[in-house]
Amino acid sequence: MGKDRENKWQPGKGKPSGANKNQPDIPADLPTKHPNRNTNKRADHTTTGSTQNRNTNTGxxxxxxxxxxxxxxxxxxxxxxxxxxxxxxxxxxxxxxxxxxxxxxxxxxxxxxxxxxxxxxxxxxxxxxxxxxxxxxxxxxxxxxxxxxxxxxxxxxxxxxxxxxxxxxxxxxxxxxxxxxxxxxxxxxxxxxxxxMVRGETFYLLDIAKKFPRFYRADGFGIERLQIDEMPFGVDDVVHFEEKDGDMLFRSGSGGKGGANFHGTGGGRPEENENIATYLQEVDDTLWETQLHGQNAPLLLAGQEFLIPIYRSVSKYKNIWPEALTGNHHQQNDNDIYEEAMKVMKPYFDQPLQYALEDYLNKLATALTSSMVDAIIPAAYYGKISHLFVKKGFQVFGTFNEQENKLAMQELEGNMNNADDLVDKAVIKTIQNGGEVYYLEADQMPNQSELAAIFRY
The missing domain is CATH 3.30.960.10 (eRF1 domain 1)
Known part of the structure; x- marks a missing residue:
């Protein structure tokens, strides 16, 4: 119950106005419980105890x-x-x-x-x-x-x-x-x-447009738009077409509020492509100073096709992704542009796996690789594996005694009371020891195996 604006008490929400006044009559022969009774005590003291203090027959x-x-x-x-x-x-x-x-x-x-x-x-x-x-x-x-x-x-x-x-x-x-x-x-x-699991692969995405460019940071799980206050709003925000006395043109902050920013070039009206190049160079300078300086993650460009080569020509960032998202993406929401970006960036995210597969093939004739389950399981426990490749859905049940270096595998699942999924254990041990694990389709597995590994030594 609380007071209204006129300082009058009003009934609590969800209850009829008379809820606290007219309680139903309790039949005389109905047993009642004291309101201050210990509700944690059992009615039946003959039942066995439990951590929840309840009758074991309770649903x-x-x-x-x-x-x-x-x-x-x-x-x-x-x-x-x-x-x-x-x-x-x-x-x-x-x-x-x-x-x-x-x-x-x-x-x-x-x-x-x-x-x-x-x-x-x-x-x-x-x-x-x-x-x-x-x-x-x-x-x-x-x-x-x-x-x-x-x-x-x-x-x-x-x-x-x-x-x-x-x-x-x-x-x-x-x-x-x-x-x-x-x-x-x-x-x-x-x-x-x-x-x-979190992976190290990230990339940046710049959605170029003549007005309101958008900049993102993304990884294999999602995308985040980064708000950059210093970013120019568009071509007209950078390139002014009236004569000015100084070498730099003045642009006020957002909506004329906040600190001033200086952008653009001197007087005169250059050609359209030069105007765009001046604007995109300003975009690039801003990104370099606020986000990209010292970074090496790929930068994916998105925008109308004629804008892409202009940006490449003025950018000082050295890791612009070779392929771009061409077209007008300004009407897309962040998730839609992310889905398109991930298709283009798939080779980038596949690189660690490709490098690992190549490494496996290069070491295939040495003792640093194996596709034998009975060799891989113990190696995982002892921290020998740097890269583990697992065929999706592959399981092997059994036990491994780490102290005695004794592996026992079961042909069938059978009685699983004392058995582990040894493949899952190998995955766990590999990750705990700083290794990398890849789950692959059967046609991706090295050496047409079900389990394969690269050893550290």
Missing amino acids: YNEIVTKTQVEELPGILTRDVFIELTGFDKPPCISLLMPTHKAGVEVNEQADMTAFKAALQKVEKMLNEKGIDQSSIKDMLQPGYDLLKNNTFWLSLNNGLAVYIADGFFKYVKLGNPVIQLIQVNSSFYVGPLVPY
Whole structure:
């Protein structure tokens, strides 16, 4: 209850005006509970205890969990990845599934239904492993809570990875679909997250136009428009066509406000291309002074075809990408221009992989490469691998004793209670030791293998 503008008390929002006045009569024979009773005490003291102080027969909807649900960023840092890989309090539940951003599947709650079925399957798997029912409910309750969160199900991407353990519940919304997978093991299954780790490849994009040029910084996951206050607004902002006494022409700040900037050339009216060149040189000077000085990331140019060679001729930046986005892009939003830019920049992002594949071929006849699983798995544990190539979907189950250097692989999944996905372990160990991992299609794999590696020594 609060006061209105006339200082009169008004009922709280969402309640009828008489809600606090006319309480329903309580039948005399209906037992009541003291309002100050300890609500954490059980009515039935014969049941076994649990961390949540609840009856073990209570359904999921009545459980109160203390586990904090956390969304991990869609672009994972190496530190976040290693934190996931280092979690060692089994049972560790990994749940991966394709999801939908829009369409009939969202309207019909297909992802929610699939997730509920996955939770039920996880519960069955935990029961088969002999986990007590109280612990199972504790671990899975945050997942059942998510089923009631409509905002969550309306904001998914193309894939979802969920990691669950005792007191641990974290998820990642993935940009690409993943193969459905449910695994209960001694550690999390994190290999599918590797393509979403932060990489070093970035590039710049300049959308040239006679008015209001736009400048961006982008990487393999997204694009950001950079606001540069010193940037000239257009040709007329730089090249003035009236005679002036001095050598420099004066341009006031944005809208005549703020500090003054000096741009342009002396008096006289040069030809149109010279005007454009003067303007683009001013754009280039501004970018050089504010953004590009000391940088070496590629600069992708976008704009009408006749503007591209003019900019190249006046720019002092040495790493302008050979191909350009030609056409008028000023009507496109940032995401649309980013999608086009990524098609042009694909060779740039493929370079690290191409260099690694070439290195593998150059060392193929030496002891510094291998496509033998029984050689690669131990090498990953001992930090020998600099580059690991994995065929998408390839798994090998078994165990590796690091102290005894003993590898045991299973022909089939069979009894997985004491087995690991050794390929996933090799991925984890390679990244933890500073190596690079590439998931490839079968026709991209070196030596037509399922697993291949370059060794450091």
